[in-house]
Amino acid sequence: MSPEVIGFELLLIGVMMLISRIIRVKWRLAQKLFIPSSIIGGALALLIGPDVFGRIAAAMGIERFTESGLFTPQVLDVWKTLPGLLISLVFAGLLMGHKLPPPREAFRIAGPGPAHFRLTTPTPATTRRGPDSDALATHRGAHHR
Structure with a gap:
């Protein structure tokens, strides 16, 4: 994985989040149920990924999308490694703003x-x-x- 590929995949996540934000602003039910943009974005990525769109394409006989949906296999490879890396950011910021006791x-x-x-x-x-x-x-x- 090159830095360009990783950068593009992070940009793709940003675009997915922007699309999900637009969906959340326009869809009143998502606002009333307080559904966050990240959940909508995850559902959208799931729908156009290999688990939903890929299986539908395979059922229709289109083999091109069965492996990774509308994404490329490189996208999925980068996305598979991100949770292990990003959880460090979550724990790194956990105590920010709190004074540590002696x-x-x-x-x-x-x-x-x-x-x-x-x-x-x-x-x-x-x-x-x-x-x-x-x-x-x-x-x-x-x-x-």
């Missing part, structure tokens, strides 16, 4: 979670093997003595 306060708030996990998870040294063994029996017994 380490002591953060440990006071979040510390019980990892501590509970460590105390309730068996380790290989504490796990017994046998037909009637309880995997946590040794671990639990060590704390009650």
Whole structure:
């Protein structure tokens, strides 16, 4: 995948979002139901992609569109990799605008979670093997003595 192909595919997503925005503005039902443009754009891409348009074309005997619908296979290849990359942007901006607490306060708030996990998870040294063994029996017994 070259940068030009990736850039074109991102531009294509932008065009799909622009078309979906126009549909949302013109379609009163979408406004009343608060359907976002991204959902409309995703539905539109699904309709003209290989899962709907491609299958309809295949049923009609047009083999040219069966693999990728109205898109090219390169479009679908780029779009398949985008969710894994873009989720980083979602998590990167998650705490923007929030002041992080000092380490002591953060440990006071979040510390019980990892501590509970460590105390309730068996380790290989504490796990017994046998037909009637309880995997946590040794671990639990060590704390009650």
